Every structure is written in C-alpha cells, then in structure tokens.
Amino acid sequence: MKTKLNYIYTLFIVMGLLGCSLEEDLVLENPDERLLASLEELQGKLQNAAHGWIGNIYPAGGKGFSFYFEFGANGRVNMLSDFNDATATDAYESSYRLKALQRPTIIFDTYGYIHLIADPDESISGGVRGSGLKSDFEFAAISISDDMLELEGIKNGSKLTLFAATQAQAEAWKGGEISEMFRITRSFLDEVGFPYIDFGDGIRQAVDISSSSKMFQLSYVDDNEQSISISSNFAFTLEGLSLGEEMTYNGKVIGNIYWDQEASNFYILYDGNPLYFSNSPTPIIPLRTLFGFGKQYNMLTYNPLVVSALPSKFLDVYEAGRAGLFGLSSRRLNRVEFTISGANEAILNFAYNNTAGSNFNARTTYRIRTDDEGNLTFEFIARDNNTNVVGSGLASIINYFESNKFRIDWVAGDGNLYGALVVVDDDESYFYGAF
Amino acid sequence: MKNHRKIYQNIKASLIFGLLVNSFSCAVQEDLTKPILGLEGDTWEKTEIDHWLDENFLIPYNVEVKYRWDASELDIDRTLVPPHEERVIPIMEVVKEGWIDVYNKETQEEFIKRYAPKQYQLVGSPQYNSNGTITVGQAEAGRKVVLFRVNQFERSNQTMVKRTLKTIHHEFAHILHQNIMYAPEYKEITPGAYTASWNTLSDTQAREMGFITPYSSSSPDEDFVEMIAIMLTEGKLGYESILAGINNPQAVQALRRKEEIVVTYFKQVWDIDFYHLQETTAQAIEEISPSPVTPLHTLLGVGQTYTKMGMDISAGEDQSAAFLSVFQAANEGLGTLGNAGRFIEALEISFIETGKSLVSVTYKNPSNLNSTFYADFGFDYTVTPEGLANFTYTGPPAESVSRNNNARVIETYVMALMDYLNDNNFQISWKNGRPDIGSSDQFGRFTVVDDSENFFFGILGN
Structure with missing residues (x-):
C-alpha cells in the first residue's frame, strides 16, 4: 500500500510539474521569444547582406518578375525590377517592416515596385481587374540563412526566394543591366529568323519567347500532325531568363536560359549541359x-x-x-x-x-x-x-x-x-x- | 476501512499538494515584464510623413492616419495595395484644407476634435466590387474611414479633389447623424424609392427620382449624407446647376425639401450656417485646385450671362482714386445745376444692342429725396477677343423719353464721366482675377490700358 501511495504522490507531483513544463521549457524558450528572436535574425540578415538581395516572383496570375532589394536598418528598402524599362533602371525607395504574425513576416508596407504586379488596377499590373496578377507584398519567412531567405506570400502564396547578391550582381542591377537584357532579347528575336533547339533526337523544337507575356515555349509537330508544346513563364535576370516552372524533355530537366555575349546567342542547360539555340531561315513548324x-x-x-x-x-x-x-x-x-x-x-x-x-x-x-x-x-x-x-x-x-x-x-x-x-x-x- | 480512509486522506493531500505545485510552478512562470508580441502595435522609425501626420492630425485632433499596409484593417477578400508614400501628404493636406479647416471656420475647434473619425486608413488602389463598381471610401461606425485610390490622387485635379472631399464629408455626415438624428420627415420625402440596386441607376435617372446621386437611393441615411457631401463639394453653383438639369419638377421639389431639412438640421442641431459652410468649402476647393477661369469679356455683352454692370457709389472706397476723382467732378458738376445740389446715386453700364452701350446715371435732388431720376447716355462700344473695350460717346439717345431728356439736361454737368469713358481704352476682367467662388454676386472691372491704378468696377447683372 505504501508503494502504491508513493506512486500516487509521485504521479501528482509529476503531473503538477508536467502541467507547467510546457511553459517552462528552458531549452526551447517560449514561442513568443523564439518568434522575436527569428524576427531579429531576419532583420539582421536583410540589412546585413553587403550587396542586397535578388529574387524572382512568379505570381499565380502568370508571368514572372525579378527584383533587387536593398534593405536598410531604418525600415527603408530600395527596389529595382524587370517589370519595365523604368523599374529596371531607376531604383525606388519605399518602406518595409517586420512583424511577428504566426511566422516572422516582412511587409512591404508602402507602394514600391513589388506592388505593381499585385495592383488590382489591371492597367497597372497587366493582370485581371480587381485582382491584378495575384501576387504578394506580405511574406512569411519559411527559412532564414546567411545567403538565402525563403519567403512565402501570405495572401496569394507567391514564392519568393531571396539570394544574397554578390558585389558584381549588385553593380549590374544598379547599372540597369536588366533593361539591357530586355534589349538583348528584343534584338535577338528581331534579328534571328526562326530559333529552335535541336535536342539530338531528330526533332527540332521551335523556340518562342514572348517578352510581353513572359512566356518561354518549345513546340514541334509530331507524326500525327499534333502540335506538342511545353512552356514556362519566366523572369529576366542578369544571366538571361529564369523559368518559373520546371520544364522537362525526354525525362531530363531543362534549366534556365542563358545569354552568351560572345556567341551572341542564348542557350539552355539541358541535363546540366549547354544547348545553344539554332537558327532556321524558315519556320520550324512544317x-x-x-x-x-x-x-x-x-x-x-x-x-x-x-x-x-x-x-x-x-x-x-x-x-x-x-x-x-x-x-x-x-x-x-x-x-x-x-x-x-x-x-x-x-x-x-x-x-x-x-x-x-x-x-x-x-x-x-x-x-x-x-x-x-x-x-x-x-x-x-x-x-x-x-x-x-x-x-x-x-x-x-x-x-x-x-x-x-x-x-x-x-x-x-x-x-x-x-x-x-x-x-x-x-x-x-x-x-x-x-x- | 481505516486504511481506505487513510488512502483517501493521502489522495486528498496529494491533490492539494499537486495543485500547490501546479500553481506554484505557474506563479514563478508569470513574467509580467515580458513583451507580448504585437500587443503594443506596430512601430517603426518615424519618417517626415509620420511627423507631418502627427502635427496635423494626431496631436491637434487625435486622428490617426494609417498609410502603411495593415491587412487587419481591410477586407481580406479584396485585392488592395498600399499607397505611394509621396501621395500621403498631398491627399491629407486636402482633407485638412477642405474639411477640417472648413469646419473650424464655422465651429469651435472642439467640434472636429470631438466628432472626427478617430482613424483614417489610406489605400493605394480602388476597391473593386463584384457588381462592377469601385469603392472609393468607406466608414465603420464613425470610428474609422478608409480612403481608397490614393495612388491616383492629384491635388491639381479638381474633380479628384472633389471626389476625395466628397468621401470625407459623406463619412463625417454619417458621424453627425449617428450622434444626433436628422428629422424623421426626411425619410418621407422620397419614400419607397430606396433600393439596394442603386448601382444600376445613372446619375440622371437618380436625379429624376429626387436623389442627388445613385448612391443616395440606397437608404435614407446615405441619401442624407450624400446631399450634404454634394452640396458642400459642388458648392452652390454646382448644386444649382445639377437641379437646373432635372426635368421632373417633383424631383426638384423633393431635393429642395431635402436641402431644407439638411440646412435646418445643421442650424438647429449644430448651430452651423450650412450655406456659409457650403461657401467656405467651395472656396477651399477653389484654393486647393482652382477651376479654369472663363474670361469675363466672353460672358459680358448682349445676350451673354451678364448684360450690365452697376456701381453703387456708396461702396465707392475700393474704386481707384483716378476714377473717384472723375466721379467727384461729375457729381459736383451735377450739384451746380441750378445750384440745387443734385447728386449721383448710382451708375450702370449696360449692353443692350450689339456695338452699343448705355451709361445710366441715377441721381437725386435733395429737395425731394423720395424721387429718383435717371439719365441715359449712349456709346458706341467695341471689344476685342482679348477683352479690350472701347467706348465712343454718342450723346443721349434721340427718342424723347424722360431718361433721354434728363440726360440732355444734365449732360454738360456730368461730362467728366463721359469723357473718361470716351478717352480711355479699358481691359475687362473679373474684379479679383476670377469669379468669387460660392458667391451669387460677381464683380467686373474695367482697367485703363497701361494704367493698372486707374479702374472702376461694379456688380454684374442681367
């Protein structure tokens, strides 16, 4: 009986301790403090990246957009974007703040370039009246590290992965080189006849790049006269075009599209290997x-x-x-x-x-x-x-x-x-x- | 049994002990100094905008203006964006000048401080509704007002200024009637015509039904505040021209009734002269965003808005010294006629026939102050497209009527006036450079070319 009683005592004591131990966990601290700590960590990462951050958004409403951010300690942020020529060349300053919602959250809280694609005014966003391109300007931090921040839009779920920019990238962005990439792409499309990619399987895949709808497409006509195409939205980057969706062909991944200045030609990374565009004087579609x-x-x-x-x-x-x-x-x-x-x-x-x-x-x-x-x-x-x-x-x-x-x-x-x-x-x- | 009892006691004791441990360990846990995240609200390093808003809204009126994005303040089902920072001060300046300052002129400052909504939330985009309309302003229980479409705001665009102020005045009027209700008769003026499908009405359709705007027809409360907002932001002129465009006399009558109740409400409940408030508002809007000025000379003449200009000499001290001396010469000259001391009471220039004008002199004889005499003097009159006027004296008209015959009698005595008009060229303009906003009395001015100190002005009429 004594043993039994001791058992019950112990049980109650343990229960008593247990009841509070959820709050008093010296190892895990409390959730508020953790959130506060991660807010501080996020703030530190944002402003301490020596050369700013680069990231792309592929909003649910289509297209793709690249951004360059320079976060200050005082809640100010400078942005550049491939949205248009002006946003690619003239940096614009607006405000941001961090907030502890369920997750550490960054809010671009006054209008900057990132809001253009979220604007419900279709004449601004190029999207649908009332909802724009269904993009975001409030993001929760999913993961935080020195050179990468994974963010997720709160309203529309847009993914925004920010990479710490190198000095060279920062200089290129600030030097307006994104707009240079527009020009390169435009003049390439003007001058080239009918670009295609030969994947070595006897099929010539016609390349279609639309700068206005930000779509990259490969297509061919099969033996049954069916047009087969694969496509992805893209954003302009310093290197070329960055695809929003993974494209695969014959089971292998087609990577991003890169501009080779020396060759004056684009190439894709196919299964990790460069594959240059070919040029046909006549259309690829038979x-x-x-x-x-x-x-x-x-x-x-x-x-x-x-x-x-x-x-x-x-x-x-x-x-x-x-x-x-x-x-x-x-x-x-x-x-x-x-x-x-x-x-x-x-x-x-x-x-x-x-x-x-x-x-x-x-x-x-x-x-x-x-x-x-x-x-x-x-x-x-x-x-x-x-x-x-x-x-x-x-x-x-x-x-x-x-x-x-x-x-x-x-x-x-x-x-x-x-x-x-x-x-x-x-x-x-x-x-x-x-x- | 004894054992059982002991076990029971032990259990009881252990329960108490357990509870004690529980509460003890929890009590230790309670750290009241720990910040509770988010509870203290958002903070950020204040910018110039924040300081400006503090100085102009928060400190004097306890009105918080939120322009930074805060999703919790807005409808989460809508797609909206925050305002551009550079639009914040311009739009709030207009709110201040076109609403707060206006009321402050008509009331004690306490009035705005007491009744102003406690919070303004600014949104960059319009709010798009599923029925195809857009929302530009919204109020919640007299506490918070949301202003949309801030990113399109331009101070120099009077239409936009009026729309913004209309929202402000609309929402403020809601607060007023939520504090003290307007007369119940208001709801009986156009009863049964209130409809939830107001958005299918055009402005014209609504007005022909006795509603100042389509939205007015949504409910009596909206009707009441729309009347106030439109009358204030359109000014007397704009409001009258809306009414003048309505064909249905019952609709006009209904609007007049509504207007009357609004005016009475402001007077009785708030001791505010609504028409004066209306004039002050119109002036404020005009100062914020002046409307284009129509040159007076295109409105003055035969068959025009104005066909005559009168000078009440008793209010003559604003007239130029040069003109006054001419006038005095004529006045004194007239006094010497039979040494009777006749004197000029008023002058009027009228344009009754193309290429002609008539100067009418109103005068009296001290021997019989109850009698007023008139004398008409003819001029050939030309005006250039730039508004340069030229008078050539042609004498009293030939027709033998008393006005002309009087003129023939006094002509030589008042000749100084005729010579003045005949010998100078005049630039026609509004007295103050532009029409006096909100006023039914408008003044024109004739200035001697190349002598800006030499002019006369008068009230315009027809």
Missing part, C-alpha cells in the same frame, strides 16, 4: 500543317514581278511557259496560282491577258494523291475552255505539275518567306509563291 484545304493558307501565287527570284529550276519552266503562251497571239502570262480547293482537290490557274489587254484565267483541276510519306501528285480531272485554247503554250508548266511528285515546304530568300511545292528528290526544283 508548312504542311498550315497549308491545305480549310487551313491557314491554301493558295500560292507565283508572280515574277512580286516574288523574289529564287534559285529554282521552276524559273526555267515558267520562262518556257511564258514564251509558249506569247507564241499564241502574243498573250502575256501574268502569274501562276496553285490552290488547294477541296479536301483532295487542287486548281492550277494561269492568269494572262491578250494584246487587247483583256484578262483571262485558264484553269486545270486535279485530284490530289498523297503517298505514305505525305508526298503529293496531281491527277488530271478537268480543264476549262481557256486551257483548251492556250494549254499548248503553257505545256511546260502544266507538265511540271502533272509529272512530278512534291512535298510542301517553306522556302526563304531575299528576306522573304514563301510556300513551295518541292520536287521530291530534287531540292533545287520547286514551285513557290506568296501566300
């Missing part, structure tokens, strides 16, 4: 997916006065046809039009005039035959009366269409882009024209 009945384009017009003279054997064929037609009472050939006029039907039309100046058309209608490789042949269906009259003069051109097998492709020359029917097995022979 013309066959755009050209056809009911598609974006269905007609090509060859008019020697309008299109550039490209090194195609068709030019000789055309010349022979022109001369042949001229031999028939001096009729003048003006242009040749090729139209996909139905699901499996094409029309070859010759526009010409007689010596009196009257305009005429001579049409031949074909059935389109497509072989397993997608190459086309044209099978005669009918010809109109004018073709009955002048067809003999145009025989060289008519024969060209009737006796060759073609594939549809882009051709470029003199800075112009045309559609072409390229003779299979002879890349130097193609009918081409403007859309």
Whole structure:
C-alpha cells in the first residue's frame, strides 16, 4: 500500500510539474521569444547582406518578375525590377517592416515596385481587374540563412526566394543591366529568323519567347500532325531568363536560359549541359500543317514581278511557259496560282491577258494523291475552255505539275518567306509563291 | 476501512499538494515584464510623413492616419495595395484644407476634435466590387474611414479633389447623424424609392427620382449624407446647376425639401450656417485646385450671362482714386445745376444692342429725396477677343423719353464721366482675377490700358 501511495504522490507531483513544463521549457524558450528572436535574425540578415538581395516572383496570375532589394536598418528598402524599362533602371525607395504574425513576416508596407504586379488596377499590373496578377507584398519567412531567405506570400502564396547578391550582381542591377537584357532579347528575336533547339533526337523544337507575356515555349509537330508544346513563364535576370516552372524533355530537366555575349546567342542547360539555340531561315513548324484545304493558307501565287527570284529550276519552266503562251497571239502570262480547293482537290490557274489587254484565267483541276510519306501528285480531272485554247503554250508548266511528285515546304530568300511545292528528290526544283 | 480512509486522506493531500505545485510552478512562470508580441502595435522609425501626420492630425485632433499596409484593417477578400508614400501628404493636406479647416471656420475647434473619425486608413488602389463598381471610401461606425485610390490622387485635379472631399464629408455626415438624428420627415420625402440596386441607376435617372446621386437611393441615411457631401463639394453653383438639369419638377421639389431639412438640421442641431459652410468649402476647393477661369469679356455683352454692370457709389472706397476723382467732378458738376445740389446715386453700364452701350446715371435732388431720376447716355462700344473695350460717346439717345431728356439736361454737368469713358481704352476682367467662388454676386472691372491704378468696377447683372 505504501508503494502504491508513493506512486500516487509521485504521479501528482509529476503531473503538477508536467502541467507547467510546457511553459517552462528552458531549452526551447517560449514561442513568443523564439518568434522575436527569428524576427531579429531576419532583420539582421536583410540589412546585413553587403550587396542586397535578388529574387524572382512568379505570381499565380502568370508571368514572372525579378527584383533587387536593398534593405536598410531604418525600415527603408530600395527596389529595382524587370517589370519595365523604368523599374529596371531607376531604383525606388519605399518602406518595409517586420512583424511577428504566426511566422516572422516582412511587409512591404508602402507602394514600391513589388506592388505593381499585385495592383488590382489591371492597367497597372497587366493582370485581371480587381485582382491584378495575384501576387504578394506580405511574406512569411519559411527559412532564414546567411545567403538565402525563403519567403512565402501570405495572401496569394507567391514564392519568393531571396539570394544574397554578390558585389558584381549588385553593380549590374544598379547599372540597369536588366533593361539591357530586355534589349538583348528584343534584338535577338528581331534579328534571328526562326530559333529552335535541336535536342539530338531528330526533332527540332521551335523556340518562342514572348517578352510581353513572359512566356518561354518549345513546340514541334509530331507524326500525327499534333502540335506538342511545353512552356514556362519566366523572369529576366542578369544571366538571361529564369523559368518559373520546371520544364522537362525526354525525362531530363531543362534549366534556365542563358545569354552568351560572345556567341551572341542564348542557350539552355539541358541535363546540366549547354544547348545553344539554332537558327532556321524558315519556320520550324512544317508548312504542311498550315497549308491545305480549310487551313491557314491554301493558295500560292507565283508572280515574277512580286516574288523574289529564287534559285529554282521552276524559273526555267515558267520562262518556257511564258514564251509558249506569247507564241499564241502574243498573250502575256501574268502569274501562276496553285490552290488547294477541296479536301483532295487542287486548281492550277494561269492568269494572262491578250494584246487587247483583256484578262483571262485558264484553269486545270486535279485530284490530289498523297503517298505514305505525305508526298503529293496531281491527277488530271478537268480543264476549262481557256486551257483548251492556250494549254499548248503553257505545256511546260502544266507538265511540271502533272509529272512530278512534291512535298510542301517553306522556302526563304531575299528576306522573304514563301510556300513551295518541292520536287521530291530534287531540292533545287520547286514551285513557290506568296501566300 | 481505516486504511481506505487513510488512502483517501493521502489522495486528498496529494491533490492539494499537486495543485500547490501546479500553481506554484505557474506563479514563478508569470513574467509580467515580458513583451507580448504585437500587443503594443506596430512601430517603426518615424519618417517626415509620420511627423507631418502627427502635427496635423494626431496631436491637434487625435486622428490617426494609417498609410502603411495593415491587412487587419481591410477586407481580406479584396485585392488592395498600399499607397505611394509621396501621395500621403498631398491627399491629407486636402482633407485638412477642405474639411477640417472648413469646419473650424464655422465651429469651435472642439467640434472636429470631438466628432472626427478617430482613424483614417489610406489605400493605394480602388476597391473593386463584384457588381462592377469601385469603392472609393468607406466608414465603420464613425470610428474609422478608409480612403481608397490614393495612388491616383492629384491635388491639381479638381474633380479628384472633389471626389476625395466628397468621401470625407459623406463619412463625417454619417458621424453627425449617428450622434444626433436628422428629422424623421426626411425619410418621407422620397419614400419607397430606396433600393439596394442603386448601382444600376445613372446619375440622371437618380436625379429624376429626387436623389442627388445613385448612391443616395440606397437608404435614407446615405441619401442624407450624400446631399450634404454634394452640396458642400459642388458648392452652390454646382448644386444649382445639377437641379437646373432635372426635368421632373417633383424631383426638384423633393431635393429642395431635402436641402431644407439638411440646412435646418445643421442650424438647429449644430448651430452651423450650412450655406456659409457650403461657401467656405467651395472656396477651399477653389484654393486647393482652382477651376479654369472663363474670361469675363466672353460672358459680358448682349445676350451673354451678364448684360450690365452697376456701381453703387456708396461702396465707392475700393474704386481707384483716378476714377473717384472723375466721379467727384461729375457729381459736383451735377450739384451746380441750378445750384440745387443734385447728386449721383448710382451708375450702370449696360449692353443692350450689339456695338452699343448705355451709361445710366441715377441721381437725386435733395429737395425731394423720395424721387429718383435717371439719365441715359449712349456709346458706341467695341471689344476685342482679348477683352479690350472701347467706348465712343454718342450723346443721349434721340427718342424723347424722360431718361433721354434728363440726360440732355444734365449732360454738360456730368461730362467728366463721359469723357473718361470716351478717352480711355479699358481691359475687362473679373474684379479679383476670377469669379468669387460660392458667391451669387460677381464683380467686373474695367482697367485703363497701361494704367493698372486707374479702374472702376461694379456688380454684374442681367
């Protein structure tokens, strides 16, 4: 019995101690003190980084934005951002304060560049009226270390990971080099034809960079004529473009996009290795997916006065046809039009005039035959009366269409882009024209 | 049993002991010096803005102006942003000049100190509502007022100044009627027309129904404070022009009734002359953000807003010395007519016919002060697009009526006045450079070209 009683005494004493031990934990201190300590720690980190902080926000409403921050001890912060040219070049000072909410919290409490994307005025944020780009300017600290602060937006959950800037980065930001990256990207896109990335798997991935919507996209058309694309929003950084979402291709990670000043070219890190953009003079998306009945384009017009003279054997064929037609009472050939006029039907039309100046058309209608490789042949269906009259003069051109097998492709020359029917097995022979 | 009892006692003792241990250990724990986080409110190093707000709002009126973001003060379901720092002082200056200072002129300073909302919260953006409207101001129980859209505020934009002050006056009027209610008759002026779907009404529709704004139609309280806010911020002129634009006479009548109750309420409850408050407010707004001035010469003439200008000579001390000496010469000259001591009482220049003007002299004979005499003198009149006026004297009009005949009698005696007009060129302007805001009496001035010390002015009429 005595033992039992001792047991009960002990139990009560322990309970008594236990009841309070939650408050009196000398090892863990109390939560308020811990919060206060982490606030002080956060303040220390913010203002003690010798060269400020760099971080990107990819708000829930789309796009991506980079920021440079210089926090002062007095609640002042200077910001730069890739939001636009002005915010990238002119630092703007506003206020911030730290507050102990459930977690140590940093509040950008008067308007600065970080508020632009959160502004509910759509004409400012470029987002949706009433909610902007769904970004944040109150952030809770998730983790705090000397050179990295992980923050999370309280209202919209935007992630903002701040990295302590190096002296070189700080100088570059303050020197307006983000705006230089805008310029580089703009002029790259202006000057380059059609950029693509060759991942070495036989597929050329068209590169699409939209500075206004801050989207980076890779796309190609697969064997089933389906457009396959992967994309991510991005922010401009000193190095290039920093992607907001992880992109993978063939199971490997596509890293950020970097600018190589010496090579005047962008590259991505693919599985850790640099992969430079290639440049095509013609679009990467195959013309066959755009050209056809009911598609974006269905007609090509060859008019020697309008299109550039490209090194195609068709030019000789055309010349022979022109001369042949001229031999028939001096009729003048003006242009040749090729139209996909139905699901499996094409029309070859010759526009010409007689010596009196009257305009005429001579049409031949074909059935389109497509072989397993997608190459086309044209099978005669009918010809109109004018073709009955002048067809003999145009025989060289008519024969060209009737006796060759073609594939549809882009051709470029003199800075112009045309559609072409390229003779299979002879890349130097193609009918081409403007859309 | 004995054992059991002992166990019971022991248990009891241990319970007490346990409790003691409990309370003892807790008592030790209590550290009253420990800061409780967040309880003392947010603090930061004061900036110039903070000092300015302290000096102009907190210290004199115990009004706290919060401009730094504090999510707990605002609707968490809305997307809002804090104000730009550089907009804070400009907008609060206008609040002070267009509201506090105005009331201080009309009341004891205690009035604002006592009834002002205790807190202003500034927000950079408008608050967007799901029905497509935006909120620009909000009040909570007379304690706190939220001013939105601060980032768009510009002192030089009078429309924006008026909108901001309208919010301030609107919310302050709520506080006033929450302290002492307005007359219940107010609610009976447009009963049954109050609607929750006020936002579907246009300004015009609301006014034709007897509401000064669409929001007025949401409830009698809103109606009452909207009337006050509009009458104050639009001034007498703006308010009258709103009423003049209403076609429905019943609506105008309803608004007049509402106006009357507002004016009575201010007088009886707060001992404030509302029309004077209205004039003071209009003047303040005009000083904050002057409206563009329409040159008087485009408003003065045949068929214009003003067709005549009168001079009451008894108020003549503001007239220029040069003009006064001319006037005196004419006045004394008139006195010598038959040595009867006739004297000039008033002058008026009127524009009744294109290219012509008429100067009318009102005079009296001391022998019969109950009789007033009039004499008209004709001038050819031209005015340039720049407002340069030229008078050429043509004598009393030919028609044989007493005014003209009188003129023929006194002409030589008052010739100094006619010569003055005939011999000078005048620049027409508003007496004080611009119309006197909030006043129904407006004054014009004719200044001799190249002699700014030589002018006469008078009250404009038609």
